[in-house]
Amino acid sequence: MPLDFRLAVRxxxxxxxxxxLASGANALPADKERPAGIQSRADLHEVxxxxxxxxxxxxxxxxxxxxxxxxxxxxxRFFLAPNGKHDPDAELQATLEAMFAxxxxxxxxxxxxxxxxxxxLAEVLAIAPAALPRVSCTDYEQWRGHVNASRVSLVFPSxxxxxxxxxxxxxxxxxxxxxxxxxxxxxxxxxxxxxVIRSDDNSLFFAYRGLAGGYPGLFSMMRYFEKIKEYxxxxxxxxxxxxxxxxxxxxxxxxxxxxxxxDIEFDYFFLDENCSFRLLELLELARPxxxxxxxxxxxxxxxxxxRAVIDEALVDSQRFRPSEATLLAQRLARLSPHxxxxxxxxxxxxxxxxxxDFESLPAVRRGEVVQVAYSxxxxxxxxxxxxxxxxxxxxxxxxxxxATPSAPMEVxxxxxxxxxxxxxxxxxxxxxxxxxxxxxxxxxxxYHELLDPVAGFQPGSAIVAGRVDVDLYPGxxxxxxxxxxxxxxxxxxxxxFMPRLSWRIQAGYERSxxxxxxxxxxxxxxxxxxxxxxxxxxxxxxxxxxxxEHTADHKAWLRPGLGARAGYLWHTPLGVQQLExxxxxxxxDQYRGRLTLRQNWDWVENQSLRFESGVEYAGSHDSRFVELxxxxxx
Amino acid sequence: MKKLLLAASLMTASVSxxxxxxxxxDCGWGNMILKGxxxxxxxxxxxxxxxxxxxxxxxxxxxxxxxxxxGVLTYGGKPMIDLSSIMDEFSEDVARxxxxxxxxxxxxxxxxxxxxxxxxxxxxxxxxxxxxxxxMTAEEVMANVVAVMKADARLAxxxx
Numbered sequence: 001m002p003l004d005f006r007l008a009v010r011x012x013x014x015x016x017x018x019x020x021l022a023s024g025a026n027a028l029p030a031d032k033e034r035p036a037g038i039q040s041r042a043d044l045h046e047v048x049x050x051x052x053x054x055x056x057x058x059x060x061x062x063x064x065x066x067x068x069x070x071x072x073x074x075x076x077r078f079f080l081a082p083n084g085k086h087d088p089d090a091e092l093q094a095t096l097e098a099m100f101a102x103x104x105x106x107x108x109x110x111x112x113x114x115x116x117x118x119x120x121l122a123e124v125l126a127i128a129p130a131a132l133p134r135v136s137c138t139d140y141e142q143w144r145g146h147v148n149a150s151r152v153s154l155v156f157p158s159x160x161x162x163x164x165x166x167x168x169x170x171x172x173x174x175x176x177x178x179x180x181x182x183x184x185x186x187x188x189x190x191x192x193x194x195x196v197i198r199s200d201d202n203s204l205f206f207a208y209r210g211l212a213g214g215y216p217g218l219f220s221m222m223r224y225f226e227k228i229k230e231y232x233x234x235x236x237x238x239x240x241x242x243x244x245x246x247x248x249x250x251x252x253x254x255x256x257x258x259x260x261x262x263d264i265e266f267d268y269f270f271l272d273e274n275c276s277f278r279l280l281e282l283l284e285l286a287r288p289x290x291x292x293x294x295x296x297x298x299x300x301x302x303x304x305x306x307r308a309v310i311d312e313a314l315v316d317s318q319r320f321r322p323s324e325a326t327l328l329a330q331r332l333a334r335l336s337p338h339x340x341x342x343x344x345x346x347x348x349x350x351x352x353x354x355x356x357d358f359e360s361l362p363a364v365r366r367g368e369v370v371q372v373a374y375s376x377x378x379x380x381x382x383x384x385x386x387x388x389x390x391x392x393x394x395x396x397x398x399x400x401x402x403a404t405p406s407a408p409m410e411v412x413x414x415x416x417x418x419x420x421x422x423x424x425x426x427x428x429x430x431x432x433x434x435x436x437x438x439x440x441x442x443x444x445x446x447y448h449e450l451l452d453p454v455a456g457f458q459p460g461s462a463i464v465a466g467r468v469d470v471d472l473y474p475g476x477x478x479x480x481x482x483x484x485x486x487x488x489x490x491x492x493x494x495x496x497f498m499p500r501l502s503w504r505i506q507a508g509y510e511r512s513x514x515x516x517x518x519x520x521x522x523x524x525x526x527x528x529x530x531x532x533x534x535x536x537x538x539x540x541x542x543x544x545x546x547x548x549e550h551t552a553d554h555k556a557w558l559r560p561g562l563g564a565r566a567g568y569l570w571h572t573p574l575g576v577q578q579l580e581x582x583x584x585x586x587x588x589d590q591y592r593g594r595l596t597l598r599q600n601w602d603w604v605e606n607q608s609l610r611f612e613s614g615v616e617y618a619g620s621h622d623s624r625f626v627e628l629x630x631x632x633x634x
Numbered sequence: 635m636k637k638l639l640l641a642a643s644l645m646t647a648s649v650s651x652x653x654x655x656x657x658x659x660d661c662g663w664g665n666m667i668l669k670g671x672x673x674x675x676x677x678x679x680x681x682x683x684x685x686x687x688x689x690x691x692x693x694x695x696x697x698x699x700x701x702x703x704x705g706v707l708t709y710g711g712k713p714m715i716d717l718s719s720i721m722d723e724f725s726e727d728v729a730r731x732x733x734x735x736x737x738x739x740x741x742x743x744x745x746x747x748x749x750x751x752x753x754x755x756x757x758x759x760x761x762x763x764x765x766x767x768x769x770m771t772a773e774e775v776m777a778n779v780v781a782v783m784k785a786d787a788r789l790a791x792x793x794x
Contacts, residue, residue, distance in 0.1 A: 143692075182747050186738040187715065221692050225720050225738060233723070262692050374726070378668075386670035388769070394668045395768035398729050402761040406730035 047124055048092040055285050056117050056257070058266075059088050072273060072281075074216075075265040080110065096121060103133040112137035116256035116285070140259055147189045147221065149175035149251050154279070154315075155190070156240040156306050157231040158417050159458055160323070162492045162500050166237065167447060167463050169302040169417065171276045174224050174241070175255070186225040191258060193219050193278040195268035217268030217278070219261050228321070234382055236325035240416055242306065243316045246286055254286040272298060276305040283309065290314070301446060306418045322411050324382075325498060328375045330412055331368065332497055333536070339369050344496055346373035350396035367404035374401050376497045420456025421606050422633035423447045429610075429629030431471075434518075439472040440481070440629060450489055450569060451576045451610060452633075453602040459571055460491030460502075460531065460539050467508075480520065484508035491541050491569065493533035502541055503528040513616040513623040515590055516553055523549035525584075527565065542566040547584055561586035575600035575608065593617040606633040663773035665718045667725055667765070715742045718772035725765055725775070731758035739779070745792050752788045 047053060054060075054069075057079075062070035067086045073079070080098055081090035098110035099118050111118050112135055122132065153174040159167040173191040180188060195215035231237040246254070266273060277300040280292040290312050296304070309315060322330075335343060339361070345352040346369065352358055358366065374397040381390050429440035445466030448457050467484040485508045492500035505526030512521050527545030534540065547561040563584030570577040577600070583593040596614035603609050613626040717724070720735050727733030731754060740750045757764065757779070764778040783793035 184734065184738040184741040186720070186734055187741060219692075223715065225735075228734075229719055229723075371730075378722070378726075381668070381670050384670050386666065386668070390670075391666075391668040391768045395765075398668075398725060398765070399762070401726070402729035402758070406732065408732055 045089055048088040052120060052288055053092060054088060057088055057091055058281060072266055073264060074267045078264045099132060103135045106136045107139045109135040111135045112140055114260050115140060116253055116260060144255060147175055147255060148177045149255065150178040150248060151176040151180065152244045152246050152251055154242045154244060154306065154309055156302060156417060157237040158240060160235050160237045162490050167461060171279055171302045171305060172227065173279055186228060188224045189221050190224045190227045191219060191221050193217055193275045215268045216265040218265055219258060232321060232323050236323040238323045238326055239321040241319040241321060244314045245316045250286040254282050257282060257285050272300050274300055276300050276302040280305055301423055303417050310418060318416065320413055324375065324379060327409065328379060328497060331372050335372060339365060343369045343372040347376050350393055353400050363405050367406045370397060370400045370404050373397050415455040417456045421453050424634050425631050427629050427631040429627050431625055431627030433625035434623050436473055440469060440627060442469045451578060451598055451600040453608060454571060454576060460569060462489040479511060482508060482510045491531040491539055493539055494530050501528050502531040502543060504543065513618040513621055515619040518623060519551050519553060521549045521551050523547060537571040539569040559586050575602040663718050663771060665721060665772045667721050667770050667775065668768055669722060717742055721772040721775055728757045728761050728764060743792055749788055756782055756786050756789060
């Protein structure tokens with residue numbers, strides 16, 4: 001902490017004077033010879049502009065506010081000055097004055113409410129502890145006793161199968177006691193920043209408000225096992241834990257500030273002022289030299305914050321905590337076809353436990369088969385309300401689990417999400433369509449497409465928010481080829497133990513071949529179906545779809561259609577290959593079809609080459625293209 | 635973990651525990667094992683807000699499960715970590731004889747590291763004594779856990 005001693009002494013003088021004037025009190029052992037002057041006020045102003053003070057108040061510069069400052073905190077209870085939200089100087093003044101107020105009621109004093117703010121001011125202004133009132137902060141001390149932390153981990157629950165929108169992930173912090181390795185991290189404390197939803201809210205507005213603001217965001221703490229329950233068991237999201245190398249003093253600062261934010265509301269915004277951004281602010285208070293929040297201008301994608309934290313050399317070690325679905329999938333892959341069939345029989349009828357087929361298995365294999373059957377029954381029932389019959393069946397399998405041998409499972413470690421490609425893309429390409437050459441320029445805001453390098457992502461999942469492809473033709477003709485607002489694809493391989501639907505939805509503008517020729521079409525389409533994985537690198541899928549489109553040329557303003565789509569995704573060592581055929585019948589007997597082959601080469605990290613070729617049919621017309629493109633991820 | 639329930643407080647009759655168990659059915663100690671969906675926010679909500687339903691908790695008490703008004707969960711009149719929400723995981727670990735939930739319960743009961751293997755084995759061996767039917771509440775499970783501990787020479791001291 002930069003500390004100008006002479007400045008501090010002067011400031012102390014000002015305060016003594018101010019206080020003496022205000023209350024005639026005796027609070028400060030002061031240097032009364034130095035008069036309070038404009039110069040000194042300017043010095044105090046300097047302190048109020050120190051980065052740490054601005055961070056304590058969550059201030060950022062603002063073009064809108066008259067003062068030029070605005071706090072992220074949207075809760076008047078956080079500020080001691082009436083205009084504290086917009087005025088770091090006034091807030092500092094108010095804090096200083098309150099620091100010297102008589103002790104009063106336990107826990108109510110500003111020294112108890114703002115342990116970090118006041119400690120920092122006391123340090124910067126060289127206020128001796130004896131100069132401050134003696135206060136009793138039992139609530140804070142008791143809380144710090146509970147959250148007895150000497151280690152901190154950043155936890156990233158990744159996406160769950162079937163819901164690519166969770167691909168953006170989430171982050172939270174975990175506070176471990178010193179002896180956590182000899183104890184259980186399930187009992188550690190988790191710190192989560194999230195929107196608080198009142199139960200009377202209409203669910204239709206959940207997503208909208210989550211995006212647009214309107215929910216208060218609060219920090220909350222709970223035992224880590226509550227989070228394990230939520231992610232690992234209920235939502236089937238793998239958890240990645242990054243142990244940070246924060247020192248005890250840094251953790252102390254972080255927790256002191258967390259206390260200051262207790263019950264304090266921020267507006268919650270999904271895109272930028274989200275869970276992950278707030279945690280970066282905490283880390284910057286813990287270790288002031290870090291450059292974390294400044295890296296983000298606009299959307300804050302949780303996995304990018306993990307990368308930033310790794311980049312700032314904060315991470316000591318990493319741990320993978322698989323979801324129940326991941327464990328079940330890995331267990332299933334280790335069963336022989338015979339065992340697989342037996343496990344399925346057990347899920348249907350627990351009396352198969354006494355059948356000869358099951359009993360003739362070696363004991364260790366019986367244990368594995370029962371575990372799979374039990375895990376499936378729980379996987380299924382966690383998605384529904386408790387049903388007495390199902391509980392009875394689970395209990396029979398639980399007893400069988402108790403009667404067969406079991407060994408801890410060796411988990412196959414997937415590639416960590418922080419190793420995945422960057423979410424944004426710029427790219428160039430060259431192609432040939434219908435006897436014309438063109439040059440392609442593309443940009444994507446985020447996040448992951450089916451053909452992109454799959455390391456760190458779920459195979460068969462895609463989510464794209466914001467994508468623009470522009471074609472440049474010789475002679476200067478420029479065509480917007482596509483503009484996707486949103487595309488979500490979830491191709492989850494179906495198996496009887498985890499019977500998941502596949503689905504996709506896409507909305508945007510696209511140049512397509514229609515009977516009148518190639519035209520720009522505003523459209524939204526989507527569908528649902530089934531994906532199977534006959535071998536692990538290969539996924540075959542088929543979806544039934546519906547579409548709604550609008551073009552300037554249509555007689556009808558909107559044109560609905562029904563169609564189907566089928567293809568394969570093959571995760572080759574080079575990169576993903578996709579062959580896809582789709583057909584749609586639009587209102588007015590317009591039939592359109594499309595066949596596309598794509599091959600990606602995951603060239604080097606964050607770069608790829610992609611070959612694409614396809615043919616479109618509309619009535620008696622057809623249109624063909626072939627293209628080679630380069631993509632850079634960042 | 636001095637603030638946790640000492641096993642001694644578990645010893646007070648389970649009947650009286652019932653009386654102070656906050657919440658009621660499907661809540662705290664009233665939670666049944668082998669439970670289904672627990673009313674978590676729908677997925678789209680969870681993925682856009684990462685939110686919590688109801689009031690935010692702040693680790694102010696030893697047990698916070700959102701069931702009781704003040705967030706304090708008691709067992710036999712004493713505050714303790716609310717382990718009721720991990721009873722499903724505990725039952726699976728007891729059946730297998732290993733796992734994180736089993737370790738967690740041992741740590742929460744303040745069983746020393748050197749005795750945790752004994753605890754795990756005693757739980758595993760007495761699975762049928764602890765888990766007698768599929769509609770047990772967490773509170774009934776805890777009472778049986780304590781009974782098994784009392785009957786074990788090495789573990790009795792943690793339950794007395």
